[in-house]
Amino acid sequence: MFAHIALFSPPYTTLTYELPPCFPAAFWQPGLRVAVPLGRGALRAGVLLGTETAVALPPGVTCKRLAWPLETTPLLSGDLLALARDLASRQGLGVGSVLGHVLPQGLRLTRIRLRELGGEAAAPREGRTWSLHDICAAPEAEQARLAEALLNGRARLLPPGTDAAEEERCRLLTDPPWPVRPSAARQIAILDLLHERGSVSRRQLARDLPGSAAALRALLTAGLVELVQAADEDREGEELLPPPPAPFALNAAQQAALSDMTGALDAAQPATRLLYGVTGSGKTAVYLELARHCLAHGRSVLLLAPEVALAHKLRRDAAQVLPHVPVYLYHGYQTPRRREELFRALARHDGPCLVVGTRSALFLPLPDLGCVILDEEHDTSFKQDEGLPYQAKEVAWFRVGLRKGLLVLGSATPDIKTFYAVEQGKLAMLSLPQRVGGRPLPPVELVDIGPLSCRPQDSGLLAPQSEAALREVVARGEQAVVLLNRRGYAPLMFCQDCKSTLKCPHCQIGLAYHKGREKLVCHYCGFSLPFPSPCPSCKSMSFLPLGEGTEKLAESLSVLAGGPVLRLDRDSTRRPGHMEEILAAFARRESPLLVGTQMLSKGHHFPGVTLVVVADGDLGLNLPDYRAAERTFQLLVQSAGRAGRGEMPGRVLIQTGDAAHYCWQYVREGDYEGFYAEELARRRKYAYPPFVRLALVRLSFAVDDGRGQERLGAAGKLLREAAGREGVRLLGPAPAPLAVLRGRRRFHCLLKGADWRGIRQVFAALVRDKEAVHLRPFLDLDPVNML
Incomplete structure (x- = not known):
């Protein structure tokens, strides 16, 4: 055979x-x-x-x-x-x-390894252990004996032995700046590595930083780093999360949505529902009641969140609402060993269970999967665009189709294509139009700060109106959230002698200044330089930080707040459990102000917040991306939803230098359907999804490749010919918005077609050309990252 x-x-x-x-x-x-x-x-x-x-x-x-x-x-x-x-x-x-x-x-x-068992399999005694190499080298007669023993239970296959160094995770205990001598280079390297990755196994640390054992011991002794068992990280910080809302009965809209979904689930036919509910309308409560129904009927449930922190919160909430149900947590930041254990456990599991996780959980072997729920379905993190590109919604739809289950997409600001599917009758929609308890949505006000060129040179990031509103909140003993989707202390560092900004040598992108770490960092490849250090061009030490990031904004607001201001961004939450510590401290009112990036906009419940200030509402509007307005609308409406979730009414201020942009009238009114109609008309006019199939072909070559431009020209000609044959419209190749990244020159081609088949045929023609393959081609269907 x-x-x-x-x-x-x-x-x-x-x-x-x-x-x-x-x-x-x-x-x-x-x-x-x-x-x-x-x-x-x-x-x-x-x-x-x-x-x-x-x-x-x-x-x-x-x-x-x-x-x-x-x-x-x-x-x-x-x-x-x-x-x-x-x-x-x-x-x-x-x-x-x-x-x-x-x-x-x-x-x-x-x-x-294969272990031979002496006697009954249920009571094994010491026997010979065979490696795979030994089995392959054994005579056929010996292999036949081992195969018979394996089939009859007199031998078993064993996974690799436990590696203590792989199971122990090194993690930071303090945030920068660290009390370490500048000459302690190995200790600084360990701290930087852990700050970048969150936590690393002791084995991986030894591989990445050879000879670092003594430095690690010194950091452990100093209390800057600790070792924890990998299994302990699964629920790391969950005890610090703010308490979940008190139990309450579903209101009429929630109950109607639940009844519809349970009916669709019981019909044993593949079905999809959009749960369209304003922020604070209680979508999570509906998810958990739907999970209860599905599990009670003997079918498993997969609940996906766009971020690990939200997955932890959902897992904790699910465990409280469904105390007698097996609840698993799965995400990409768990150790490889832990993810393997969970995969094996689910493959063996023969009863219904609930798995909470991020998009990678879609590939778990859940028994009889009956329902998949995507919370915040519009979020771009549900699209994988590196390695193996896939859209989580499409994978989830395929999985529920196999088992005739139910796919639920939940959002207050659905993806335009999702809402268009509703309009076309391809998808049923359920609405939750009001917040739980009948609380009104907070009013949204625009603060016109004018074009950048017209602002005073010494003006701060916040307008006087925004600062005054923050002072009033602090004086009343209330809390406020300030959103700035730009991390670090200053986005650029300007050399005053040679009049240039410091750039990453691998990406040709400005280096951001991180004051706490005393480093200039590239946010794309991770390259860093200590600061201060001489300018690479003129060797001067005369620098001027340009712009303002969350680190600098939090520092400047500490005077207004009368004490330290909490900050929630990718840098402040790298240490495992620190995000939960920040949220718990804010819930305990240890600070009246919380500054952060878009992480603040997703699913967090802050009952004490009465004011949300968006410091730079225009930041994403002018990106070279057809989704720029949609993403800005989603981010700002979601951010506005953090205010007024408690007993006190809320207020939202959005600073903008382009108050005439069509997006703002819909943000101000929280009018998703109005924005949808406006945006849809623009996409129809310029032929963008959902009216065409769109793909992005990325081509790149090394910056020192002398034949790169020649190959690019040949690839462009080949693509144009293939696109003509298939009736596909081709735009490009053109330099990517991020033209140089990680030492490679990058070019983009947009393919617009009536179906995916034609687009795939065009890309296949490129891949078949051996010269073009040297350009490292990559196909991204329905791209969410156009940079």
Whole structure:
């Protein structure tokens, strides 16, 4: 017999192998992970897709024999294989490439051992342990004996032994600046690495920073770093989260939405619902009651959040509302070992369960998946645009379709394409038009700060009207949130001698000044320089920080607040558990003001907040992206929803230098449907989604590639010819908005077509050209990142 095996690692192809005769034919089931030889004897992991009794081989060609199974029963379900095939066909990839990008790392490796058991399997005594290499080197008779022992329970396959250094995570205990001597370079390197990544295993730290053991011991002794077990991080900081809202009965709108969704779920037909509810309308309560119903009927539920912090909050809320249900948490920041354990546990689980997580949880083997819920479905984090590109909504729709389940998309500001599907009758919508308790939405006021060129040179980021409103809030003992979607102390550092801004040498993008770390940092590739240090161009030390980030804004507002101001952004929350500490401190009213980036806009409940100030409402409006206005509207409406969620009424101030922009009238009124109609008309006029299929082709080459421009020209000609044949409109190639990134020159092509097939054919023509492949082409269907 022969088997078709999809490899989990490059070249990610599907190959045919002869099956070893020591296992019966019925043993080889689709979804079984196996080890196969490739090249000069190296063993690779793959998945069995199917078997055949005979294959036609060219003369003189023989099939290599499959080495050994990595498990005795398939770990990958039929649903996951079907999903991998669907994604592979969408992206023009192999099944192995899809699985190689989404499976936990340990499941893509061949590290197993076989332990022979003495006596009954239930009471094993010490026996011989075989490595995979030893099994492959054994005579066929010995392999047959081991196979029989494995099938009859006298042997078992063991995963790799526990690596203590891999299971121990190093994490920061304090934020910068750190009390470390400038000469302690290794200690500073460890602190910087942990600040960038949040937490790292002791083994990974040793790999990334060889010879750092002594420096790590010094940091542990000084109390700047601690070691924790990886399993302890799953609920890290949940005890610090603000208390969940008190239980309450669903109002009429919530109950009507729940009844509709439970009816759709019970109909046993694939269904999708948009839960369109204003901020604070109680969508989470509806999600959890729907989960209760689905679980009670013996079906599993997947609840997805756009961020890890919100996933933690949802997991805690779910555990309180559904105390007797298995609730799992899964996200990309967990250790590889932890993600593998959860995958295996769910593959073995035979009853209904609830999984809360981020988009990667879509590839878990949940038993009888009945319902998938995407909270904040409009959020761009649900689109994966690197490695294996996919849209979580499409993957979720495919998964519920396999099991005739229900997909729920929840948002106060739905994606334009989602709302258009409702308008076209392809998707049913349920509305929650009022906040829980009947509280009104806060009034939104625009603060016209005029064009940048007309502002006084010494003016601060906040207008006098905004500062006055903040002072009033502080004087009344209330709380306010200030949103600035720009982290760091200053976005640019200007050399006053050579009149230039300091830029990243790899990306040609301005370096942002981070005062706490005393560094200039590139927010794209991570390159950093200590500050102060001489200007690379003129060696001067005369610098002027330009602009204002959250770090500087929080510092300047501390005078107004009469004490420290809390800050919530990517930099202040890198330390595990620190986000929860910040939110808990704000809930305890340790500071009247909280400054942060767009992280503040998503799902947080601040009952004491009566004022929201958006410091730079125009920041995203002028990006070269057809979704710029939509994203700005979504961000500001979501941010405005943080005010007035308690007993006191709220107020929202949005600073803008372009008060005439059409977006503001709809933001001010919280009028999503009005904005939708305006934006839809513009997209129809300029032929953008949902009226066309749009794809972005990214082409890049090394900055020192002498033939890069020549290859780019040839690729452009090839694309134009293929687009003409397929009836696809091609724009480009043109320099990307971020023209140089990580040492590569970047170019974009936009493809507009009536269907995805034509667009895929155009890209396939490019990939088939060997010269063009040197440009590193990448296809992003329905892109959300146009930079």
